[in-house]
Structures are given as structure tokens and as C-alpha cells.
Amino acid sequence: CHHKFRLALLWPGSQWMGHRIIDGLPVLATTLERDGHRCEIEQFAAPLHDNPPAKCGEVASVFLTKASFTGTGPVRFGFRLATENPGRFPELRGQPGRYSVVDRETGATWLMIEADNSFTVVARPSIADVKDPRLEFDCVGSLKAGVTNSVVIKLASPVVPADAIAPLEEIHYPRARAATVKYWEEWLAQGARFEVPEKSVNDLFRANLWHALMLPRFRDSDRIDLPYSNFAYGQLNADWPINQAVYVDYMLYGLRGHFDVAEEEFAAMYRSQQKPDGRVGGYADWGVYSPGMLYSIAQNFLLSGDRASFERLLPASLKALNWCLKEVAQGQQAKDAPGLTVAPLNDLTHAERAWAFPNGYFVAGLDLFGQALAAFGHPRAADVTAAAEQMRADVTAAFARASVNSPVVQLADGTWINHVPCDALTPRRMLEEWYPTDVDCGPLHMARLAAIDPRGWLATAMLNDHEDNLFLNQWGMANEPVYNQQATAYLYRDEPEAAIRALYSMMARAFSHHQLTPLEHRWAWGQYYMPPSTDGAWFELYRNMLVNELSGDDTLIIGQAVPRAWLADGKHITVGRAPTCFGPVSFSMDSRAGAGEISVALDVPVRRPPATLLVRLRHPQRKPLQSVIVNDRAWPDFDA
Numbered sequence: 001c002h003h004k005f006r007l008a009l010l011w012p013g014s015q016w017m018g019h020r021i022i023d024g025l026p027v028l029a030t031t032l033e034r035d036g037h038r039c040e041i042e043q044f045a046a047p048l049h050d051n052p053p054a055k056c057g058e059v060a061s062v063f064l065t066k067a068s069f070t071g072t073g074p075v076r077f078g079f080r081l082a083t084e085n086p087g088r089f090p091e092l093r094g095q096p097g098r099y100s101v102v103d104r105e106t107g108a109t110w111l112m113i114e115a116d117n118s119f120t121v122v123a124r125p126s127i128a129d130v131k132d133p134r135l136e137f138d139c140v141g142s143l144k145a146g147v148t149n150s151v152v153i154k155l156a157s158p159v160v161p162a163d164a165i166a167p168l169e170e171i172h173y174p175r176a177r178a179a180t181v182k183y184w185e186e187w188l189a190q191g192a193r194f195e196v197p198e199k200s201v202n203d204l205f206r207a208n209l210w211h212a213l214m215l216p217r218f219r220d221s222d223r224i225d226l227p228y229s230n231f232a233y234g235q236l237n238a239d240w241p242i243n244q245a246v247y248v249d250y251m252l253y254g255l256r257g258h259f260d261v262a263e264e265e266f267a268a269m270y271r272s273q274q275k276p277d278g279r280v281g282g283y284a285d286w287g288v289y290s291p292g293m294l295y296s297i298a299q300n301f302l303l304s305g306d307r308a309s310f311e312r313l314l315p316a317s318l319k320a321l322n323w324c325l326k327e328v329a330q331g332q333q334a335k336d337a338p339g340l341t342v343a344p345l346n347d348l349t350h351a352e353r354a355w356a357f358p359n360g361y362f363v364a365g366l367d368l369f370g371q372a373l374a375a376f377g378h379p380r381a382a383d384v385t386a387a388a389e390q391m392r393a394d395v396t397a398a399f400a401r402a403s404v405n406s407p408v409v410q411l412a413d414g415t416w417i418n419h420v421p422c423d424a425l426t427p428r429r430m431l432e433e434w435y436p437t438d439v440d441c442g443p444l445h446m447a448r449l450a451a452i453d454p455r456g457w458l459a460t461a462m463l464n465d466h467e468d469n470l471f472l473n474q475w476g477m478a479n480e481p482v483y484n485q486q487a488t489a490y491l492y493r494d495e496p497e498a499a500i501r502a503l504y505s506m507m508a509r510a511f512s513h514h515q516l517t518p519l520e521h522r523w524a525w526g527q528y529y530m531p532p533s534t535d536g537a538w539f540e541l542y543r544n545m546l547v548n549e550l551s552g553d554d555t556l557i558i559g560q561a562v563p564r565a566w567l568a569d570g571k572h573i574t575v576g577r578a579p580t581c582f583g584p585v586s587f588s589m590d591s592r593a594g595a596g597e598i599s600v601a602l603d604v605p606v607r608r609p610p611a612t613l614l615v616r617l618r619h620p621q622r623k624p625l626q627s628v629i630v631n632d633r634a635w636p637d638f639d640a
Helices: 166-170 173-190 199-213 241-256 259-273 289-304 307-332 356-376 381-405 434-440 457-470 485-492 496-509 532-546
Strands: 005-010 015-021 028-034 037-047 061-070 073-083 090-095 098-103 109-115 119-123 134-143 149-160 193-195 217-220 223-225 343-346 349-353 555-558 572-578 585-592 597-603 612-615
Touching (some): 005 061, 061 073, 109 119, 193 199, 199 241, 199 532, 241 259, 241 289, 259 289, 259 307, 307 381, 343 434, 356 381, 457 485, 532 572, 597 612
Parallel strands (some): 555 612
Antiparallel strands (some): 028 037, 061 149, 109 149, 119 134, 193 572
16 A cells, blocks of 8 residues: 655754755755754655666655754654555554554554664654544653764655565665765766856756656656656646757756657657647647657757667657648748747647747747758758748748837836737737736747847847846746746847846746755745756756857857856866767866966867857956967967
């Protein structure tokens, strides 16, 4: 029988001092204080058995809690174990060297208590509540100065039968902790390395990966369910392909080099969501789902160069491509919005309109998939690229007309600017729905995706409108930070300060502080938490600030938007094996700014060397370059 557990520390009057993860890994540390006593709690999950299945959604596990107390004098603290399974009755039983909470009827162990010799475990009075079975107990002892006394709690899930208790008894806390850290360090070592002189950034980079890896539900050998987050959303199928494919499988796994994981999830989404006509479905049938899959799969192929992986995904992708091209062809015949597709926007706005968001993805998805087909040597590459270019022109023209026909909007400084509507056929702000239409999945995504010129007047108007009007009152980055659409536009426009501001804004609003849990909404709807798409959006920005190919002209840019503080005297930046469309890139930056020198060591990618390599060094005191040496030779081609 499976149980849902609730385990709580009972230490009335204690003061919460902090909660964090250790070194960016899923090891939680909490600090409490009371009456001169200090409690350091460390928690993590580990498999019950030494050799769990490589992939299984139902791994027998143990949640380990170690409470360590320091101070002097008597101390008493307790725990409450509760289960949502009515009709089960826990009771405390003493055994040599340990106590256990067991099911009164079956004898199965719910948790095991291992206290050092300074503590005695004492049961509290029984609680008779059939609807909410629970048990409370205390640990009582005396603390001595300079001595740390600890209690280890092993909470099993599922409960452990009486005749199979040995593995739970044998779990040794230090050994289990070391194994857990080793497991996640090995995962991190498989991908790209990004390390900068700011611990919070490094910790979040490390946490991004396990946030995503913990989400898939492995049901059997050929089924993976990919829910949006834990646990308010449905946990079956892959209902949100745009968030999973783009924001996780490309922005996180692809840009960090975990291509096998991404391919497996792409295949799972096709299996559960692709319709007979090639369309990719999902919750509310967003119009972006099909072109979003093409966009993501193309990005990962261009990053990895893995022909075999692309070929395995190609049959389903070509079906999705055919459906997309059919939609584009129908749009060419439309009188009101020639060249644009008409589709639902999102789960909050079901009307089929000429929305900017899906049309932006049609342009970007076809463009990138055409590039991928060309790199693969597929005969349809030229036709797909031509369709993308024609649609880009149509989308730009349609939204330019809509902007000219829209009322202007006022900015914070009192000036006025063009308004760019979210629907090419509705030349105004949709005040009746405006957040999901104008902000969340609004027209600025077209600039992020380069479906329109991100340096042009339409993008300029949208950025000003968003910054001054649409991101206020807890909306925008504060409400749903995964849609961080303005930051990439700033990088396209080479406005590094604005991109850096977006990075730190996202760190402040998109993740719980210190614990670094990704959030869907900052201030409301707290049940929607832990979406790894938030991690992907943050990492794509972070990665592009350090290394990117956004100029689109066979140029690799290193250090475009490095915060100046990261290049202060004595600081060091390391990027290792970062996937790019030219091949893996590794480089380091070492600052001796006090001596007037910043050095860069760079391994130029060899799979497809860039035509141009640009390296930017943002001096901490904004001093201009005086001279450059490349491979021990003076280099005259630099811009101070």
C-alpha cells in the first residue's frame, strides 16, 4: 500500500534562520534556533537499495533527515508523522539501538529513528483520529558545549515490509549522502561547464539540471510522461510541448549537451501528442506546439551535429513539417491576414486569431528546420527555407500594418510610441484579456525568435511598451518568469546592461531564494511550482551572455554581456564544452585588471569553424582596450 507522508519537526518557539540547498545539489539545509540552542537540519532523498533500476518512476526511496543540535543544557524536540491514508495506525516501537514507527496491523516500517547516546526517544500521548492518522514523539537529552548531538530519521516510501527491513537498517547516513552527491556530480560532469565568480549563479546553474531530471515519469520501457511541473498539473502524457521541447529539451538539455535525454523526450512527446495528420497536440491545443517541436529539434541537431539522432526523429518531424506547411499555405489564401496562420493562443485564450506568438514560432521553426535539413543534406531544405523567408516578410508586414492602425501608447517619460498588437487583425491592446495575450504570450516573442527584425522599429516599440507599461503591477517577469522574452531581444540589439538586468531580475523573481526552487508564479498560485521550463529560460539567457551565435552571420561571440564585476581583478570565468552550432566551445577569462591585463584562452570549435570570432572584454572600470595580443602576436583589429 502506498502512503503519502507528512513529517514535521516539533520545536515550539524556535526561530527559522534560513533554508538553502548545498552547492546547488538536492541536499537541503535548514537552520533553527531557540534559547541558545541551534539546530542544523540536512535532508536528501536516496534509493533504498544499492542498485536501483536505471530508469523507473517507482524507485523505492528513503528521505533522510539529520537534525544536529549544539548548545548547552537540556533540550527537547519532537517529530510528527502523519499519513493521508485513513485506516492506518502508526505506533512507536523500540528496538536495540533504534526506534521505528510501524503500522500497527501489518508491522511495515514507516520510518526509523537513530539517535546518538545523548538522546532518549519518548512517545507522546496517542492521537485517535481515523481521518488523519498521525503519531508524535520527542527526543530528550542534554547538550554540552562544543559537542554536536544528532538524530537521523529515515522515512521510507513506500513503507518497508517487516520481512524486508534489512536495507533500511543498513543505510548509513554519511555513505548515502556521499553517494547522492556523487550521482548528481556525475550528471553535471556529462554536460557543459559554466563557472563564474558568483556563487549564487553557479549554484543555480547546477540546480537547473536536477530540477529537470527529476520531472519525467518513467512508466515502462517505451512510455515517458512529461508533466509541466509538480504536482498541481496533470501527471500523464506531455500536455505542454512548447514548454518541454523549447524551454527544457533545447534551452537546458540542448545548450548543456545532454542530447540523449532531449531526444528521448522529443520521441515521447511525438508518441503521446502527435495526431494522424502530423499536428502536435497538447493541453488547449496551443498553435505553437507543432512549430515549437521543429524549432527545438532543429536547434539540438545544429548544436550537436548528431546525424543519427536527427534521423531517428526525422519521420515524425517531417509529418509535423507537412502539417505546418499546409497551415502556412492556407494562410497565404487568407484575405484579412495573408501569409499568417490562425490558431489558438494558449490555455487562457482559446480564440483562433492571427496571434503574434504562434506566427513567430512558425517563422522561427521553419527557418531553423530548413537550416537543419540543409546541414543534414535533405532535398526539402531549400523549399522549407523559402517558406520561412516568405512568412517572415508576411508577418513583418502584417504587424507593421496593425501597429500603424493601432492607437499609440504613452511611456513613463511622457512620450508616445507605436503600439504593436498581439493579433494582427485587432489593432489595439486587448484590455479585456491583456495579460495572456499582450504579455505572457505576447508579440515581443517575435523579436526573441527573430521572426521580425529584433533591431527594428517594431521591436523597439514593444520593448519600450513592455518595460514602461506591461511589466508593472506584478505582471511580466514577476508573474510568469518563464516567458523572459525581452532578454534575448536585448542581446540581439547588443544592449548588454539590459540583458544583465534581466538575468538578475529573473534570479530574484523566478526562483525561491537560497533554496532555488523554480517558480511558475512569484506572488500567487503557489501550488504551481517546480517547472523546469523556468530553469531553461534562465540558462539560455546566462549561456548567451557568455557565448552565442545570435548575429546569425557565421559569427561566434564570446563574452557579449559578462557583468563587469565578474572581470574584477583576480576573477576567473570558465566555460567548458559548451555546445554551439560550430561545435563545442571551451574558454576561460582571467582578470589581472589591476595590472592592466585580461587574458582569454579559447579552443576554437573545429566541426564548423566560424567565419568570424568576436571576443568582448567588459572592463570592471569601463576602461577601453589599449592593445591586443593573439597567439603572442600584436593584433590590430579591435574596437576600443
